[in-house]
Each structure stands twice: as structure tokens, then as C-alpha cells.
Amino acid sequence: MIYINSFLFCGLICLIGQVILDNTKLSAGHITSIFVVVGSFLDTFSIYDQIIAHVGAGAMVPITSFGHSLIHGALEKASDMGVMGLLMGMFDLTASGITAAIVFTFIFALFFKPKN
Amino acid sequence: MKHTKKWYVFCIISKDWFMLLLGDDMEKKKYEEIVAKHKPTETRGQNAFIAFVTGGIVGVIGQLLTEVYSSWFDISSKDAATFMLVTLIFLASLFTALGFFDKWVTFCKCGLIIPITGFAHSMTSAGIEYRKEGPIFGLGSNIFKLAGSVILYGVVSAWFFGLLRLLIMGG
Numbered sequence A: 001m002i003y004i005n006s007f008l009f010c011g012l013i014c015l016i017g018q019v020i021l022d023n024t025k026l027s028a029g030h031i032t033s034i035f036v037v038v039g040s041f042l043d044t045f046s047i048y049d050q051i052i053a054h055v056g057a058g059a060m061v062p063i064t065s066f067g068h069s070l071i072h073g074a075l076e077k078a079s080d081m082g083v084m085g086l087l088m089g090m091f092d093l094t095a096s097g098i099t100a101a102i103v104f105t106f107i108f109a110l111f112f113k114p115k116n
Numbered sequence B: 001m002k003h004t005k006k007w008y009v010f011c012i013i014s015k016d017w018f019m020l021l022l023g024d025d026m027e028k029k030k031y032e033e034i035v036a037k038h039k040p041t042e043t044r045g046q047n048a049f050i051a052f053v054t055g056g057i058v059g060v061i062g063q064l065l066t067e068v069y070s071s072w073f074d075i076s077s078k079d080a081a082t083f084m085l086v087t088l089i090f091l092a093s094l095f096t097a098l099g100f101f102d103k104w105v106t107f108c109k110c111g112l113i114i115p116i117t118g119f120a121h122s123m124t125s126a127g128i129e130y131r132k133e134g135p136i137f138g139l140g141s142n143i144f145k146l147a148g149s150v151i152l153y154g155v156v157s158a159w160f161f162g163l164l165r166l167l168i169m170g171g
Helices: A002-023 A026-046 A047-055 A064-081 A085-088 A096-112 B004-038 B044-072 B077-098 B101-108 B116-133 B135-142 B150-171
Strands: none
Touching: A002 A026, A002 A047, A002 A085, A002 A096, A002 B044, A026 A064, A026 B116, A026 B150, A047 A064, A064 B004, A064 B116, A064 B150, A085 B150, A096 B077, A096 B116, B077 B101, B077 B116, B101 B116, B116 B135, B116 B150
């Protein structure tokens, strides 16, 4: 069941993005930025946590979960440290993804040449 | 014939004007033909369907990897989700470097751009493309050329909403 939920939720988010891309002048960069903001907004009231509980990894894969992870780590740290915790914990949960992307990009950029 | 020369000049000029008008008209026609040829004809529904299916498949792969990792390494599903995201980032970076991920993205569009694979794809393609301009001003300054907006607006909105929640609900 959780596989079907994953499929439907992740597909639905991509569908919304594609509909916005085709019918407006916004580029892919605009859409991903908007989706990140939407993800962090949804987690402000813990809505995104409940979505993850029902949908599983289908909600972790889209870029909306990046915004959710940012604000989630910030709020976790803020419960101990107050307002400064927002700044300290911002990258707590997303650090792995960003670091992995940077390291893999660096390695592959050293060894591969552009194809076209 | 006194006005021969003038008449001749007039003829040439008017011919030029005529050709200009005609040429302009022909170019316009050609332009309209090209526009009509490249106009999307009923592909929006198809695009949306492809994006839905590919996005869903990526979500299912994520769920599958999460469960496999949590049973293999005996870790919580939250940690397994992090492993899964790193795996997807690695695969997207590798396929981009090998050259065939670009074709997948042009076919699936948002089905691969909206998942975390799009983030890794934008970084790796920018890194590989700008590497020839040097390690500092090429690779270093352009690696976040496309992914930087995601981080910028994500951090600013998370900080703002987090502050809002901290002030209103007390954390």
C-alpha cells in the first residue's frame, strides 16, 4: 500500500510541476524554487510530517522534502537554543544530500568531459 | 530624353523597395511556417502523463531502497531514507557524467527534475560544463549556478517560517 501511496504522491508532485512548466512562462529553476518554499511552508504546521508518515519515501524524494528537512532541522535545534538554534540547525538534516552532491560532482567533473 | 537618368534611378530604387517588401513578406511567411512546424500539438497532456509516471517510479524506487537499506544495515527508516537520497544523488550524478541522463531529462522533464535527481543533475551538468574554464572560476564558481536558487530560497523561507513558528507557537 505504501508503494502505491509513494507512486501517487511523487507522481502527483511531478505532474503539478509539469503542468506549471507547460502552461506558464516559469522555467524549471522557478518551479523547483517554488516547490522548496512550499515544502518548508507545509512543515511550518507539521503537515509534511504527516504526509511522510502516510506516504513514506514518496514524500522524501521530491524537492519539497528539501525545504521540509531544512526547517525541520532548524526547529529541532531551536527547541534547545532559541532563535540562534534556527541558524545552527538549518543544514542538520540536509547536510548529507548537499555534501554528497558536491563531492560526487567534483569527482565526476575531474574524470568526465562534456559530451556535446 | 532629359529624365532618363532620374527615371533609371527611380526604377532601381522602386525595384529595391519592391524586393524589400516582397522579401520581407516571404520571410514573414517562412517564419510563420517555422512557428507552425514547432508549435506543440496536444503534447501537454502527454508531457504531464510522462512526468506523473516517471515521478511515481522514482518515488517507488526510493521506497524500495529505503526498505532494503533498513533491513540490510539494521537502521531506522529515517536513516535509511538518508542513505536512499545519497544513492539517488549518486546515480543521477553518475548518469549525468556518462552523458545519457540529459536525454532522459528532456524526455521526462519534471518527472526527473522535481525529485532530488534534478538537483544532482543540475549540479553535475554545470560542474562538467564549466570545468574547462579552470578549477576556481570555472568549476568552483559555477557548481551552484542552477542549484543555488534552490538552496537560497529554501534557507531563506525555512528561516522565515521557522522564526514565525518560534514566535507564534513557541517552537
